Amino acid sequence: MTAHRLFRFLLAAAVVLAAGGASAGRAGQARVVNCIAAVVNDEIITRTDVEVAEAFGLADVPASAGAESRRPVILEKLIDRKLVLIQVRERSAATPPEAIEAEWKALADRLGPAGIRQRLERFGLSEADLRAILEQGVRYRLTIENRFGRSVSVTLKEIETYYNEIYTPGRAKDGAAVKPLTEVLDAIEAEIKRTKIAAEAALWLETLRDQAEVEIRPDCLK
Numbered sequence: 001m002t003a004h005r006l007f008r009f010l011l012a013a014a015v016v017l018a019a020g021g022a023s024a025g026r027a028g029q030a031r032v033v034n035c036i037a038a039v040v041n042d043e044i045i046t047r048t049d050v051e052v053a054e055a056f057g058l059a060d061v062p063a064s065a066g067a068e069s070r071r072p073v074i075l076e077k078l079i080d081r082k083l084v085l086i087q088v089r090e091r092s093a094a095t096p097p098e099a100i101e102a103e104w105k106a107l108a109d110r111l112g113p114a115g116i117r118q119r120l121e122r123f124g125l126s127e128a129d130l131r132a133i134l135e136q137g138v139r140y141r142l143t144i145e146n147r148f149g150r151s152v153s154v155t156l157k158e159i160e161t162y163y164n165e166i167y168t169p170g171r172a173k174d175g176a177a178v179k180p181l182t183e184v185l186d187a188i189e190a191e192i193k194r195t196k197i198a199a200e201a202a203l204w205l206e207t208l209r210d211q212a213e214v215e216i217r218p219d220c221l222k
Contacts, residue, residue, distance in 0.1 A: 035220040037075050040082045041212050047220050048123065050074050055119050056107065056130070058137060071221045079216070081140045083208040088143050095135050099142070103134045148200040154192045162188050 038045040050071050053059045059077040061070055108116060120130060163181050167188060171178045181188075 035217070037217055037220040038079055039213070039215040039217075040079055041086055041214075043082060043086065045075065045078050045082065049078060050221065052119075052123055052125070052133065053078060055122070056116075056133075057110065058133065072218065075216070075221065079209075079214060080205050081136060083205060083212055083214075084140050084143050085136060086212075087208060088139075095139050095142070099138045100131060100135050103138055104131060107134070144197065144201045147204070148197045149193075152193055152196045152200065154189045154196070158192055159185060159188050162192055 034047045036044045037047050037050055053074050054071060059074040061073050061077075065073055111119070116130070119125075120127065160181070163184070167184065168178050
């Protein structure tokens, strides 16, 4: 890290630490910035960021991930999100309010009002803080969808192969009825498209990582 970048990083860290201390009086809670888990092009991701994402279930973590591996996986997801948002920051359109509201409703349905309130109090966050975090997630998802969704296509052959090799055996294994292809065609097409978009996005993220300065501090999550 050059001297100029080091200065900018230390300045950003000082601002975050000051913000954490300033929030101590809000609702009787202090938002603790306990340590810096990663630095992405001079922008920091704290352990608190990881803990918030974990507590609210805002990162897609495989069910097989154990307790010790959950936070490193979440940190990688947050790094990906920050890389994309930095990339499109100057030219991204405003996030549709209805998309943020839908995200909030889904969260409320999953955790319940009491669950959300308890977690907000735990981290010293307001509802506005949480909505801002949800907006970042929505912007990340829409950026991926807009960048790759239009160029990804699915053929009938791919749908038939998925139906015969994945859908039908899976339903039979679970003891569920196998629906005709005509009834599940749209759902299978959407699933194949999601998989293709995810693969394209993974390649793009690899490129972004190669072009960025990313420093990960694993000891922060212990």
